[in-house]
Every structure is written in structure tokens, then in C-alpha cells.
Amino acid sequence: MNKKAIRPVLHTALALALGGTLLGGCGDNGQQSAEPSPAAGASLAPTGGKASEKPLTLSVHFMNGSNVFDDNWPVFKKAAEITNVALKSTLPKTVTDRNEAFNMMMASGEVSDIVLGAKANMDKFGQEGAFMPLQELIDKHAPHIKAFLEARPDVRSVGTAADGSMYFLPFAPDGEAASGWFIRQDWLDKLGLPVPKTVEKYHEVLKAFRDKDPNGNGQADEIPFFSRSNNGAYELLSLWAADQGYVLKNGSIVYGPLEPEYKPGIASVAQWYKEGLIDKEIFTRGNKARDILLGNNTGGSNHDWFASTASFNDTLKDKIPGFHYVPIAPPANVKGEIIEPTARAVVKADGWGIAASNKHPEETIKYFDFWYTEEGRRLANFGVEGLTYHMVDGKPKFTDEILQGGQVTQNLYKYGAQLEFSFHQDFEYERQYLNPIAEKGINEYISNRYIREQIPTLAYTSEEEKQLKNMEASINTYASEMGQKWVLGAESVDATYDAFVSKLKTMGIEEVLKIKNNAYQRYLKQ
DSSP, X not given: OOOTTTGGGHHHHHHHHHTTSOOOSBOTTSSBOOOOOHHHHTTSOSSOOOSOSSOEEEEEEOEETTEEOOTTOHHHHHHHHXXXXXXXXXXXXXXXXXXXXXXXXXXXXXXXXXXXXXXXXHHHXXXXXXXXXXXXXXXXXXXXXXXXXXHOHHHHHHHBOTTSOBOSEEOBOOOSOOEEEEEEHHHHHHHTOOOOOBHHHHXXXXXXXXXXXXXXXXXXXXEEEOOSSTTGGGGGGGGGTOOSSEEEETTEEEXXXXXXXXXXXXXXXXXXXXXXXXXXXXXXXXXXXXXXHHHTTOEEEEEEEHHHHHTHHHHTXXXXXXXXXXXXXXXXXXXXXXXXXXXXXXXXXXXXXXXXXXXXXXXXXXHHHHTTSHHHHHHXXXXXXXXXXXXXXXXXXXXXXXXXXXXXXXXXXXXXXXXXXXXXXXXXXXXXXXXXXXXXXXXXXXXXXXXXXXXXXXXXXXXXXXXXXXXXXXXXXXXXXXHHHHHHTSSXXXXXXXXXXXXXXXXXXXXXXXXXXXXXXXXXXX
């Protein structure tokens, strides 16, 4: 199956398959989702009803980020009222290491009825018999999940292990654009410069930011390009059609540092660093770089998340008169291509599964199915009506308490909403609090199809997992260390690149690529 065209049709396909299910107002192309035909949704109710005839309590192993399942979360208490199935956590609130907690549970032999875990773990232990295959249960008892997976074969593929079985249901995020290029529009206006549309023009703008005192304090303290990632210098590689990691190219997975574009690309980034166009502390400044450099009126441009970066227009408007930080189209690279290399994950390699020891598999899969109904999806995304949102003109609208402080997702976590278990996220939850500047940037990147096709989450056999574990981390560390040396000028690209490639091959990069491409071909055939 050709999965390349999946993204643009996701919303339409789901509308047709799920009928009454809540879809949100806009599709991935920024247009309204297609209306479902009456026949498409006729057989599926907007609610799933009770999952169990009698009240049932199931144990759950659930940790998402730093959030350990709380039996008193209103979202899950409401779900229990509707489905007759309550969840009881088996994890203490003091747990901090998700992998350690999972491994301890598996080693104990006492596996919770429902387990939220990472794909690698769920696949591994599922194939060893610790988790139930879900396909037959879904076919018989979960019509909403079945319809969702039929509309989203990419989700099914991510949830499928190398043996062909599904041992967990992946979380399905919504939205497409993640990050984009930002620039100080007020600085451009002050210097009489147009928005840069090519790598050459972007270079000229950064030099002007360096030399022409756009912040007007009489000091040469401007930092033209910065990043809050310690690998942020590599974000510039896309301007030379190069990459630091694994990417899809002509239908295969390749490793960026081995590709012909990489050597001139990393050399050019090093030259920009030498010219003073890149933050001298780009490898060490860390996550606060954006707060610091925008807040002290010295940062000129970066590549970052739309929503959080655009929000600085609100937080700094009184501190820095005229502050205007806006997203721009990716500058065309040296090949003339306009490409955004990042994207939101279409599918997350996390979700919950059913323990083989679970004595109520039918009720459990029916409970899972509830979260794919209109009522369940709204509950997972927006929380409890009257508590976290009110219905306004037929749509959920968050309360002031949830919107307070701009920490909407964190506020929702307190109620048990927007935690990444097995459901389909609705981007409308985020659209409610998007800065208009961010929304404009997101729509531009989506409507113009700037976003590059991403490598999907792949399923590996146990042997492949073992091989990758032995090779991949050391390869990536070595490549990053050499990239840093080149950018900082500690090593000459021309003098050391060939030896770098030879060492990567000695470390097993060719075998890593073979494993990844074999897994990718399996993915395409599913």
C-alpha cells in the first residue's frame, strides 16, 4: 500500500468512516472536513454505551510523561459513569522513571489488566505472550476502533508488531505543522529589508542583524540566529538540502551525514558560525535560549514551535515596543526547494494494551472503544463539560480556568484530559488558544505543503531491536560530536569528512540502514 498520500486525506477519510464522531473544524489543508454521508455513519452510535453490564474495576499501569494515573481524575471518573468500567492505578505517585516502572512490573509477573507502554515494549512482550493480540477483539467488539483503523491504516501499521499482531493501540495526534522559521519583522522593517525567501537572502538578513544595530541600543549585541536546542545549529542544514539524522529520500531511508549534500552543508553552517551569525553558545545555552534572547531584545531569528514561539508577541509587547516576531516560509534551499523538515507525529508509538492475564478482555476492548466515540473523544480532548469547558454554538469552549496562564495542556492534565493514551486527538483543543500569528504560520505551512514526508514509526523484530540498540546510539552520538566540532571550527570538514564516513561504516551504519529499510518495506506492505 502506498502511504505517501495519507496525511492530506485523514480528516475526510475519518469523517466518512466514523460519521458522527467529533472531528474538529478544519482538515489538514486548512479547509473544512468533508461532511459524512448518512450511510457512512448510520451503523455507529455517537456513544459506546456501557462496556460492562455490572460495575467493573480494572487495574491500570499508566504513566504519561510525569503524569501517573490518578484514580480521581474527573475525565476517567466520568468515563466510568458512562461505561461502567473504572480504572485503578497500580503505580505509586512517586514513580519518576517510566521505563524502570514498566520493567519492574514485567519482572514481577503481576501485569496490570491495562498497560500503557511504548511500542518497543508492547511489541516485545506481546510477542512473548504477556499481552493479548487485539485484532479479533476489535473486529468483534469495537466498531469505532475498527472504523478508525480502516480510515487510518498508518495507525494500524504503527500498532502492528513484526509478527503481524497488534498488542497496543497507538495514540493518534492531530494537526500537522510543528515548527517553522521565525524572524523579527520589526527589525526587517527598521532596516528596510524584505522577508528573506532564499538561503542567500536569509544570509544577507542575518548579516544585517549582526552589523546594523536593529535593536537600537548602540551595541553590537544582536544574535542573528539562535536555538533552544543544543543541536540547534543542525536546524540550518536544511538550507543546503542536508540533514543530521535519518530521512526518506527517493523511497528509502538514508542517513543524512552520508549524503552528498551534507559535507557542503555542514561546512556552510560552520562558516556562518565563524561569521558571527549563529549564537556562540548554541550548543550550551539550552532550553532557556528563546526566553533569554527574545526577552533581552537580542535574538533575531530561530526555528521553533509555532504556538509557543508566537506567544512571545503577547508576553513581550509591553516590554519591547514594536516587538513583532513572525513565522516566515522556509527560505528556499540551495536547490531552490522550499521544505520544512519537521512535522508533528502523525502517530505516536505509545498506547495501551490488554494483559494476557486480564479476565475481562471483552469488557476491556469495549472500554477502549468508548474513547473512539464522539462522547469519548470529546472527553479525552476537552475534559468534562461544565468543569473544563462549556458548549458554545455546538463546540467545546474552555473555561477561563483552563485558559489561564497559557498553560492549557498542563491545566488539562490535572483533570485527566490530553494525556497520550489510546485515542484520537482533536486539534481544535489547541486552536482555541493559538495566537493568531501562530495560526497564520501553521496554515501557511500546511496549505503550501512545505512539510516533508516523515519516516513512520517502524516495527522491528527482537533481533533487529538488539542490533539497533548495539549500534545506533553510538553512531548518532559520534555524528553529533563531529558535527559540533566542525561547526565550532575545532576540526576541518575538508580534512576529516572522509575519515568520518569510514568510521560510520565501521560502526555499522550500513547495517542500521538495511534494518531500517527492511522494516520500512514491511510497513509499506501492511
